[in-house]
Structures are given as structure tokens and as C-alpha cells.
Amino acid sequence: MGVVGPNGGGKSTLVRLLNGLLKPDAGAARVYGRNPATEPFEVRRKVGMLFQNPDNGLVAPFVEDDVAFGLENLGVPREEMRVRVAQAMRAVGLSGYERREPHTLSGGEKQRVALAGILVLEPEVLILDEPTSMLDAAGRREVLEKVRYLRGEKTILHATHHLEELADADRVLVLNDGEVTADVTPDRLFANAGLLRENRLSLPPVLRLAADLGLPLHRTPEDLATEILAEIGDGAGVP
Numbered sequence: 001m002g003v004v005g006p007n008g009g010g011k012s013t014l015v016r017l018l019n020g021l022l023k024p025d026a027g028a029a030r031v032y033g034r035n036p037a038t039e040p041f042e043v044r045r046k047v048g049m050l051f052q053n054p055d056n057g058l059v060a061p062f063v064e065d066d067v068a069f070g071l072e073n074l075g076v077p078r079e080e081m082r083v084r085v086a087q088a089m090r091a092v093g094l095s096g097y098e099r100r101e102p103h104t105l106s107g108g109e110k111q112r113v114a115l116a117g118i119l120v121l122e123p124e125v126l127i128l129d130e131p132t133s134m135l136d137a138a139g140r141r142e143v144l145e146k147v148r149y150l151r152g153e154k155t156i157l158h159a160t161h162h163l164e165e166l167a168d169a170d171r172v173l174v175l176n177d178g179e180v181t182a183d184v185t186p187d188r189l190f191a192n193a194g195l196l197r198e199n200r201l202s203l204p205p206v207l208r209l210a211a212d213l214g215l216p217l218h219r220t221p222e223d224l225a226t227e228i229l230a231e232i233g234d235g236a237g238v239p
Ligand SMILES: Nc1ncnc2c1ncn2[C@@H]1O[C@H](COP(=O)(O)OP(=O)(O)OP(=O)(O)O)[C@@H](O)[C@H]1O
Pocket: 005, 006, 007, 008, 009, 010, 011, 012, 013, 014, 022
């Protein structure tokens, strides 16, 4: 599920309510029937969170220690820890990086280390709050590729300003001024100019072009671009 909306719309507030970093002034949050405000540790075992800044949270001298950090806190035996860390490193495409120092990594690599540190805890839900906003194009691609793969395995709540990142999400919540103003499929959101405008959202050019050409939008931006080129390739630019 995606979460979009203007600055100050309430995306990060929702995320923080869900892991107990913030207590609601009114109403209540529930995650698997538990109250994150009173049982944050139980909730955080089931829900992994990835935030904007890849430098936050990477504190250990070596990558493998960072990934193992959460398991150490849980008192997992050493041998099991080694196996699970190796698995998580493989899942984010960073096998061989175990002894690298985190500060020598690129932003995309750091964000994938952070993701491995979450996956190693085997959460049922992943919550991502603008995980790519500080990354360059290559870093974004690296992280999104993993996120897209994980969509097949876990429930993901993904807050972002980049609508194209949500093209293959099953649902998108639009938050504005602290309220859910829409709960729609990405296709419907992308096709609704009024809804987009009211919530200060705009379609990136690749999505606009694909929509205008009547192409299905349920795919990655790279695939969409390829599709668009194939569509216009025959007639375009040939005298
Ligand atoms: N602890 C708090 N108490 C009161 N108001 C808060 C608190 N935390 C955030 N807010 C306000 O709630 C609103 C929503 O902020 P939030 O950070 O959730 O937006 P966002 O959708 O994540 O925006 P952005 O796109 O900029 O990340 C803002 O007006 C913010 O000032």
C-alpha cells in the first residue's frame, strides 16, 4: 500500500503512530490488535521501519554488525545470527559487503544495509517513509528494486512523493491535512486530475505520457519508458 500527500499531509505522523514513536491526541492506533503507544516493542517485532536518511541508524564499525544489531538485542544465538545476517545481506544484494565500513558506502548501499537490518528480524510488515528521497537515481533504483521484490512477500506501507514508485502498489492512501482524502488504486489516482490537483500531487512525465497513450501503468518507470518508446518508435521521427 502506498501513502502519498503534500508536505505536512500526515504521512510521517501516520508512520510514527504505527510504531509508537508518537502517541495519538485522539483515537487509537492498532497494529495486529496491539496498541503501539503502550506495547511498542511487541509491535516493532512485527513491523520494520525504514526512514529517509540512510545515515541514521548505521552506527557499527562494520556492515555485518549493523545488520546484526537488532538480533543481538533479541539475544539470538551466534550461529543462527550469522546465518540470518548472511541471508539478509543476500536479499538486498550486498553479499560480500560484510566487512565494509558503513561510512564508505554509497547512499543506496547504506539504505540497503538498513533494509537488511530490518529484514533480518523477519518482520511481517515493512513501513517505508520516503526511503529514496535522499538517494540519487542509481541508489533509488537499487532500493526500489528490493522493495518491489518484497511486495510479493510482505505487507508494505510505502510513503513517498514519487507517484511512479507506487505504480504497482495494490492501494494508495492520499493524506492531506491529517485526513485520508482518498483510498484508491494507483490507476484511479493517476487518472484523476482533480484528485491529484487538490492534494498537490503531480504525475511524473513518464506516467503522464503512458496514460495519454493508453498504456497500462502497473509497471516500473523503466519498463514504462521502454513501452512508450516501442509505442511511438514506429511513427516518430521518421520523415
Ligand atoms: N508531535 C506533533 N504534534 C503536533 N503536530 C505535529 C506533530 N508532529 C507533526 N505535526 C504536524 O502534523 C502535520 C503532518 O506532518 P507530517 O510530518 O506527518 O507530514 P508528511 O506528510 O510526512 O510531510 P512531508 O511530505 O513533508 O514528509 C504537520 O503540520 C506537522 O507540523
